[in-house]
Amino acid sequence: MKIASWNINSVRARTALVEQLIVDEQPDILCLQETKALDGVFPAAMFHQHGYVHQQLNGQRMHHGVAILSRLPLREPGRHDWQDNGEARHVGVRLECGIRLENVYVPAGGDVPDRTLNPKFGQKLDFIERMTRWSEALAEPTIIVGDFNVAPLECDVWSHKALLNVVSHTPVEVAALTRLQQAHDWIDIGRRFIPAPARNYTWWSYRSPDWTKNDRGRRLDHMWASPALAGHLRGHRVLEPCRNWQRPSDHVPLICEIDV
Template structure:
């Protein structure tokens, strides 16, 4: 890798509408100063993306893949990025992935895996079937990867028993069913991805990134799930020096139901 930076700080956040929560994004960027911010569920077409604020804050490099009102992903960076691309792993035109290459030779792949609907039934729920197909297509892509890559975003799956507030209660709930966990495990094994969340916060410690809006007091009940992830290729995983979640942002005014993940690398 050429022109490798000494340090690289990457943040990932399902923002649940970037325009509605632009003040939260600005606050987060001013407080944390990541080099790269990856957003999911931006819910805006490319031409209406609020690029001006990011440029004011020093994020001059943008890779955006949006659509009206739903889904959408973006990579905003202070460091140069190029060779952007987008995969349609759901094969339906939805904006759920965008990737780019940093000048240092590291790829960033930002993904918003489908939630999968309410019922984990392939026949009764087409959305669940589409989610599983998305994961299978991602796995075929992952098997062929050769470049050092950071794969991150909202995976909409909590794989471990300690990744949910109650394992037994959620076994039949979409995001924690055995079939989803098995497919996510197959994806991870296809490239020997390192799950940086669990590298720095080993199981069985709780590590949640999402709390439902339905909870009256999300902190008191703490019925969370770890749906958001940062994975690294084996050749760069050792460069990761810290990984944490920004739990405080869940209590900000008009919050997303997800919180940011922050990973720092030193080369």
């Protein structure tokens, strides 16, 4: 089974790019974040044409939004309000093989790494804390993918020293994500197949005039698996060339393969 995950930064603005990914990679399941579209205007027909007839959407106008598009049947859909304010940041399903698949878009957290001065930063930390409480009670094989908006390792950013006080790589965020990972002994699939300290970025800012020259990347997008699935993991790739496509997302897709 091949699962792709991509923060697309508006699915309607980049429908052609998603279609190119589908044609090139033929994933069985595609998880999208930051779709920025209500369910009623989501480009469902394009996915149907390519065989993704099973769809679970959690959309929001102009902001956030997540979707699971699948060629395989999807059961028992669910949504967690880890943001605690109704924002569309999660959708989950059960696959027929028994694995639970969760797709999440963690808040970015604003620019100031202080919950007193910047409420968005506090909301991000609280979001991850609610995910941690959920993980502690998890008792079924699960894969969770998405934009976690945290680069946890020193080698997950272009400069650990320069980004220590930049939201996405601050010690408090890294500690929060570490607690989340430890709450279920999650396997970081990306680092299972691209071991640290190897370069492994998934996001480059639009502010950079030439992202390839500066290469100021961060690993904000992740795929994690329950320990019970360790022996079933077969591969993981970061599709970095997609960042060079016309009018690209600032994130690139991830793909993992798992035996079922």
